[in-house]
Amino acid sequence: MSAMPRVAFVHGGTHAQLATLADPALAPYRIRPVHIRKLEPVALADADVVVVSDRLRPDLLIPRSPVLLECLARGATMVVFGENGVGEWLPGVQEESRPTNFWWWRxxxxxxxxxxxxxxxxxPYFADRSVIWHFHGVLKPPQGAVSLVDLETVTGERDGSLLYLDELSTPGRLLVTTMDPVYHHGSGFMPGATQLLYSAMQWATRS
Structure with missing residues (x-):
């Protein structure tokens, strides 16, 4: 990866996504916003890092997902945040919904x-607080991917992954989570979400 990787941020124009893009703390990354409706190969052709914002409309994302897969095929780093139906477009991934517990700390x-x-x-890029807040479903990653965060069942068995890293199934690197940090950061609540957003950006551009 170059000393200053080129970062593209795929978004849908929601208030939280636009607020995140306007965050001064992210300015050093020189992020290039790419609206989901304009997601074409040329829009990501030179991107070293592609961030797929959480909560994109599935009817817009899924038909355009081959553009994202092509980025992985050429060796780019990609971060895919939650509630994006990855089980429907990321190869080898299964996704199941789970209830969201918003207030376990209370x-x-x-x-x-x-x-x-x-x-x-x-x-080293992720503090505990950045990955322990809440989630939207569990994932079964492809063979060879490493789950960094799991959900357990009430009986103590592994339920599925909440955040995994796949560096084997494509020439690129893929970090996927069912957490939705852009929504919460851009909406101004859930400090752990802000930490996850910042941590994922650091991992994607510095590791």
Whole structure:
């Protein structure tokens, strides 16, 4: 990756996505916004890093997903945030919905979020708080991908991945999560979401 990677941010023009793009803390990345309706090969042709914002409209994202897959095929780094139906367009990925527990820290419930692969080189970029807040569903990643964050069932069994890193199934690198940090950061609440957003940007551009 070049000293200053070229970063493209795929968004749908929602208030949270636009607020995130306007965040001064992200200015050093020199992000190039790409609206989902204008997602064509030329829009991402020179991008070293592609960030797919959470909560994009599936009827717009899924038909254009081959453009994203082509970025991975040529070796780009991609971050895909949550509620984007990845089970319908990312090869080898299965996705299942799960109830979202918004207030476990107030009720005292076990959030059942478990950190995995503690010695993985990605972990220095992510603090615990950045990946323990809430989620939208679980994933079964492709063979060879490393789950960094899992959800457990109430009986202590592994339910699925909440955040995984795939560096094997394509020439590129792919970080996928069911968490939705852009929405919460741009909406001004959920501090852990802000940390995840910033951490993912650092990982994608510096590792």
């Amino acid at each position: 009720t005292g419930e076990d959030h059942r979020i478990r950190l995995r692969a503690p010695h993985h080189p990605a972990w």
